[in-house]
Amino acid sequence: MDRRSFSKQSLVLGMGALAGSAAAAAPKKGAGVKAAAAEPTEFFEEAAKKLPVRKFDVVVAGAGTGGVVAAIAAARQGAKTAVIEQKGYPGGTATEGGTALHSYYNLWKAFPGVEKRQVVRGIASEIVDRLAKIGGTSGHAEMTKGFDYDSVCTCIDTELYKLVTFEMLEEAGVFVAVNTMLVGAAVDKGRVVGAIVESRSGRELFAAKAFVDCTAYGSLSAYAGAKYIEPNDYAVANSIGIANVNVEKYHEFLKSHNALTQYAEGMRDGQPGLIVRLDGSAAKLPPEFGQAANKIGMSIVTTTTHDNYFMFIKLNFKMPVSPTDRDATAKAELELRRRQYQAVQLFRQFVPGCEKAFIARTSPSLCIRRARRIECDYDITHEDVVEARHFDDDVFVYGFHDSAPAIQIKNGGTYGIPYRALRVAGIENLLAAGMMITTDRRAHMSTRNTVACMGQGQAAGTAAALCAARNCGTRDLPYGVLRSALEKAGVYFEG
Numbered sequence: 001m002d003r004r005s006f007s008k009q010s011l012v013l014g015m016g017a018l019a020g021s022a023a024a025a026a027p028k029k030g031a032g033v034k035a036a037a038a039e040p041t042e043f044f045e046e047a048a049k050k051l052p053v054r055k056f057d058v059v060v061a062g063a064g065t066g067g068v069v070a071a072i073a074a075a076r077q078g079a080k081t082a083v084i085e086q087k088g089y090p091g092g093t094a095t096e097g098g099t100a101l102h103s104y105y106n107l108w109k110a111f112p113g114v115e116k117r118q119v120v121r122g123i124a125s126e127i128v129d130r131l132a133k134i135g136g137t138s139g140h141a142e143m144t145k146g147f148d149y150d151s152v153c154t155c156i157d158t159e160l161y162k163l164v165t166f167e168m169l170e171e172a173g174v175f176v177a178v179n180t181m182l183v184g185a186a187v188d189k190g191r192v193v194g195a196i197v198e199s200r201s202g203r204e205l206f207a208a209k210a211f212v213d214c215t216a217y218g219s220l221s222a223y224a225g226a227k228y229i230e231p232n233d234y235a236v237a238n239s240i241g242i243a244n245v246n247v248e249k250y251h252e253f254l255k256s257h258n259a260l261t262q263y264a265e266g267m268r269d270g271q272p273g274l275i276v277r278l279d280g281s282a283a284k285l286p287p288e289f290g291q292a293a294n295k296i297g298m299s300i301v302t303t304t305t306h307d308n309y310f311m312f313i314k315l316n317f318k319m320p321v322s323p324t325d326r327d328a329t330a331k332a333e334l335e336l337r338r339r340q341y342q343a344v345q346l347f348r349q350f351v352p353g354c355e356k357a358f359i360a361r362t363s364p365s366l367c368i369r370r371a372r373r374i375e376c377d378y379d380i381t382h383e384d385v386v387e388a389r390h391f392d393d394d395v396f397v398y399g400f401h402d403s404a405p406a407i408q409i410k411n412g413g414t415y416g417i418p419y420r421a422l423r424v425a426g427i428e429n430l431l432a433a434g435m436m437i438t439t440d441r442r443a444h445m446s447t448r449n450t451v452a453c454m455g456q457g458q459a460a461g462t463a464a465a466l467c468a469a470r471n472c473g474t475r476d477l478p479y480g481v482l483r484s485a486l487e488k489a490g491v492y493f494e495g
Contacts, residue, residue, distance in 0.1 A: 059207075064214055122489050123489070127454075228436075238365075245308055245310055246354065257286070385447075387410055403442070431464055
């Protein structure tokens with residue numbers, strides 16, 4: 001369909017929906033955020049225009065780790081679903097900012113006698129099964145050293161993950177709008193009317209009955225007028241893939257300095273029983289290596305699904321302000337790329353088998369662990385997590401904490417994510433999933449992890465579809481209906 005025909009067949013957004021809200025403009029900064037550059041002193045008044053409208057039941061903003069699963073879940077419930085993604089592929093942090101997928105299992109190995117359980121299933125598990133068929137994962141490789149951090153290590157091939165999730169979106173019938181940026185929201189009387197997007201095809205409005213914010217930055221929620229803060233309590237990162245290396249020799253390097261802290265064997269290039277995860281203590285390595293690594297924020301940990309390749313080497317940088325600040329982020333992007341170069345030089349100089357190492361993959365932009373924290377109907381606490389609490393509206397259960405072994409979930413158990421923790425406060429038809437929920441940083445060190453984001457995505461996408469079908473708000477959806485739909489889709493619940 002050409003642009004003229006599309007415009008003729010499209011609905012036009014009523015001016016009342018836009019005029020009644022300032023949410024279509026750029027969101028205001030939250031508490032504790034300082035501007036990196038002077039505010040503009042001149043302004044240009046843009047002419048109003050009629051936007052072509054695409055109509056859906058559910059719109060998911062962001063096709064990252066949680067967004068992919070949310071969109072698939074909504075479409076499988078029969079909802080006409082769209083997902084908006086500014087990059088040319090899905091996957092998000094799982095493909096760009098992690099080291100492995102954490103974690104499908106409870107921490108059973110750290111607690112002798114505790115039963116081994118795969119506690120995150122459903123669509124998240126399907127992704128790994130699909131990857132296994134094409135050699136894109138280590139499988140759920142058990143940790144034999146460092147199992148008080150995670151009992152398993154699920155490594156992925158980042159490029160095959162993008163392919164598999166893209167195909168799953170297509171198979172589910174999702175309208176996939178990649179290379180498309182979310183630039184605003186139309187809101188009327190506490191209800192999101194549509195997501196405003198821009199692409200090379202022009203500016204449009206994606207209208208829907210229910211919306212899910214999986215942008216990581218909380219952009220849709222902020223545009224819609226939700227309350228939020230910007231804690232700026234994590235470093236940002238840009239993980240790289242390093243090729244022309246020797247995994248076994250890196251292992252020997254760590255062992256020779258008594259620095260090895262994590263070890264797992266799994267599937268690698270079609271062969272079982274090979275090293276897929278290594279981590280070490282920088283303090284025990286030669287000072288020229290360990291101190292230099294710390295200086296550039298380089299994590300010693302790596303994972304791989306291929307011979308002669310480190311799938312992830314993570315470089316971290318603590319920004320002075322929130323990563324929603326464009327100008328400060330530009331400086332961080334440059335600094336991280338300088339650190340990437342320095343990291344490769346360290347491997348070349350000190351690690352046997354890495355003398356001709358080179359950067360084979362970088363993320364197109366830095367990755368965050370948190371930007372805006374969106375206010376939801378319930379704020380998960382540290383005590384909820386470590387005391388293994390469950391709720392009367394659990395939407396899935398989870399058992400991993402990224403601060404382990406210092407912080408672990410009680411007795412190798414699980415805690416529940418309640419549905420109300422995904423409902424954006426003050427907005428009738430908007431859910432949030434991923435790293436935008438939870439104020440408490442200690443709790444967030446669990447809820448922000450990739451597999452937790454997937455579980456949240458399936459819950460939020462399912463709920464959005466059910467709300468659209470019933471033409472009701474997120475608070476009017478009976479929990480029993482949601483629970484039944486999640487159980488039918490393979491989501492695991494304790495008890």
